[in-house]
Amino acid sequence: MSEIILDVRNLTHHFGIGKKLSVKALDNVSFAVKKGEIFGLVGESGSGKSTVARCVMNILKPTSGEIFCEGINVLNPKEFKKNKKQLEASRQLIFQDSASSLNGRMTVREIVSEPMKIHKVKPPRGTFDAEAEFQLFYVGLDKSLLDKYPTELSGGMRQRVAIARALTMEPRLLVADEPISSLDVSVQAQIINLFAHLRCEHNCSILFIAHDLSVVRYLCDRVGVMCKGKLVELAPVEKLFASPRHPYTKALLSSIPIPDPRLERERVMEKFDYDPKLLSGKLREVSEEHFVLWGDEE
Amino acid sequence: MSDILKIENLSVNFRSEDGESEVVRGVSFSLKSGETLAIVGESGSGKSVLAKSIMKLLPHNAYIKEGEILLNDIDITSYTERDMQKLRGSVLSMIFQDPMTSLNPTISIGKQIAEAVRLHSPKMKRADVKSRVIELMELVGIENAEERYNLYPHNFSGGMRQRSALAIAIAQNPAILFADEPTTSLDVTTQLQILDLLRDIQKKLGMAVVFITHDLGVVARIADRVAVMYSGKIVEIGTAEEIFYDPKHPYTWGLMKSLPSFAEKGKELYTISGFPPSPGDLPKGDAFAPRNEYALRIDYEEMPPMFKVSDTHYAATWLLDSRAPKVLPPVRRDMNV
Numbered sequence: 001m002s003e004i005i006l007d008v009r010n011l012t013h014h015f016g017i018g019k020k021l022s023v024k025a026l027d028n029v030s031f032a033v034k035k036g037e038i039f040g041l042v043g044e045s046g047s048g049k050s051t052v053a054r055c056v057m058n059i060l061k062p063t064s065g066e067i068f069c070e071g072i073n074v075l076n077p078k079e080f081k082k083n084k085k086q087l088e089a090s091r092q093l094i095f096q097d098s099a100s101s102l103n104g105r106m107t108v109r110e111i112v113s114e115p116m117k118i119h120k121v122k123p124p125r126g127t128f129d130a131e132a133e134f135q136l137f138y139v140g141l142d143k144s145l146l147d148k149y150p151t152e153l154s155g156g157m158r159q160r161v162a163i164a165r166a167l168t169m170e171p172r173l174l175v176a177d178e179p180i181s182s183l184d185v186s187v188q189a190q191i192i193n194l195f196a197h198l199r200c201e202h203n204c205s206i207l208f209i210a211h212d213l214s215v216v217r218y219l220c221d222r223v224g225v226m227c228k229g230k231l232v233e234l235a236p237v238e239k240l241f242a243s244p245r246h247p248y249t250k251a252l253l254s255s256i257p258i259p260d261p262r263l264e265r266e267r268v269m270e271k272f273d274y275d276p277k278l279l280s281g282k283l284r285e286v287s288e289e290h291f292v293l294w295g296d297e298e
Numbered sequence: 299m300s301d302i303l304k305i306e307n308l309s310v311n312f313r314s315e316d317g318e319s320e321v322v323r324g325v326s327f328s329l330k331s332g333e334t335l336a337i338v339g340e341s342g343s344g345k346s347v348l349a350k351s352i353m354k355l356l357p358h359n360a361y362i363k364e365g366e367i368l369l370n371d372i373d374i375t376s377y378t379e380r381d382m383q384k385l386r387g388s389v390l391s392m393i394f395q396d397p398m399t400s401l402n403p404t405i406s407i408g409k410q411i412a413e414a415v416r417l418h419s420p421k422m423k424r425a426d427v428k429s430r431v432i433e434l435m436e437l438v439g440i441e442n443a444e445e446r447y448n449l450y451p452h453n454f455s456g457g458m459r460q461r462s463a464l465a466i467a468i469a470q471n472p473a474i475l476f477a478d479e480p481t482t483s484l485d486v487t488t489q490l491q492i493l494d495l496l497r498d499i500q501k502k503l504g505m506a507v508v509f510i511t512h513d514l515g516v517v518a519r520i521a522d523r524v525a526v527m528y529s530g531k532i533v534e535i536g537t538a539e540e541i542f543y544d545p546k547h548p549y550t551w552g553l554m555k556s557l558p559s560f561a562e563k564g565k566e567l568y569t570i571s572g573f574p575p576s577p578g579d580l581p582k583g584d585a586f587a588p589r590n591e592y593a594l595r596i597d598y599e600e601m602p603p604m605f606k607v608s609d610t611h612y613a614a615t616w617l618l619d620s621r622a623p624k625v626l627p628p629v630r631r632d633m634n635v
Contacts, residue, residue, distance in 0.1 A: 044486075044487060184512055185513075185553055186553065189558070189568065192558065193566055218559075251487060252486065252487065255490045256486060257518060259518050259557055259560070260542060263518075264518035267519075272487075
């Protein structure tokens, strides 16, 4: 068994609406990301995928549960404070919409070198400029873009700048919250390759949050499926696609459009009716490393 | 079947401080009543502008440089705004990507649909309007329509909002519906429901649909014919079967190859190298040539014409010229799920 970099245990988060009502955005979610693995988290909007990302990054404080990042309990204030520097550098987050996540008043050069300045990291390649230039080169951008502003770049370029910025800290865990869903097919392929490359070359672990299942199938090693704040199925990607067990996973998989007209026109989507019974119970192992949420009575 | 819409050599230019940019360049296609034509292309390929120029919804700095738009054999290219208003809604209609911006947040859904119902029949009785609205809401799959009549867009989910926008668009039984990436912002499960709904409604009303998207999976589900656009030109057009099983243009090959669904796990995903050219600064010859690994010398000199592959299938690539070297299409069709 390989080393675990991120361990999420019984994570629960409630968003309060008014005084009495609250929404269970996350309900007892547990999973672990191994070192050097790309772990996919899929589900519809509102299923709580992004809430997981935000809890992992200490942006949100969950109602209950534990998160261990390289063995450090990040939700324990004392432990967090002690390891703040290391944690902030080793975990990096990439957002879906790089148009709003990058500061429009900063040039690419400033954006990429800012993390190093904040963390007082000595740039490995001499100067901040040299480092920024190298990181841009690494993600496939020309150094002539250094003095441009984010608004002058296309969506794919901006997303690369966001990745370059995250890479300056040499993170061991990259949390990518729908990083490619706003991009064109051909640009998507470039960014997917970049992620695959990061994993190979840097042994970087990635928590990859997405709703495009064909990308997840191609890129990820293991996948967790979320529905209404619950993790309903957790399996290695081939197993999940070959033999989905939970009705929600089946419905989700059957809704991926296949780029093949003859197959696609005949295909009927499997229906999933939200039944509280199906979303209760515990994750049980049905075969090796394949876990499914199962009600108590079955 | 007769052609309901015919576009002949349409070019649209945008004026800006830096000069003119050609966003749509010599596009020709036709649309039969009741069929679905999907227009596929990357962002910036001019697919939305093409639809908007037919609807005459172009921004002020854009103009139709040349070409003809024939609607039922009547040339509407020079129609004024007043003439167009008569056509919009009743003959031509459109739905957009983001229903949150196309719906008015301060008016209830029922009233917004009623507005569309009354638009071309202002003397309709109030009770009739309401029953028509509820009929429309049920047609687009909004359950408990009567109760939801007074709800506002923010009460609705993304899928429901898109259904409402669709109800407004089809209120006058238009002959042609332009759908500009209507499912891009939706979840996969909702996307499929909306696509199937669109197909059902299309059958019921006998409406032609021009579906703009960049998702080839969606195209496969909905399209009868497909047009692939690159930097303002249609580079390949044909039936869905022809485009998916026998593509001829290198750009179409590239699009198909870069899909993760066809890729082998662990192998690097194919990418089309480089970036699309900016519409203000198009290269000489074929705009795709610098990114085209099959480019011939002539591609850098002269724009390829549309070569005929079959009666329905045309592609603009010099590879189809009789003098060109024979290239085996790199797209394998046996890798289906």
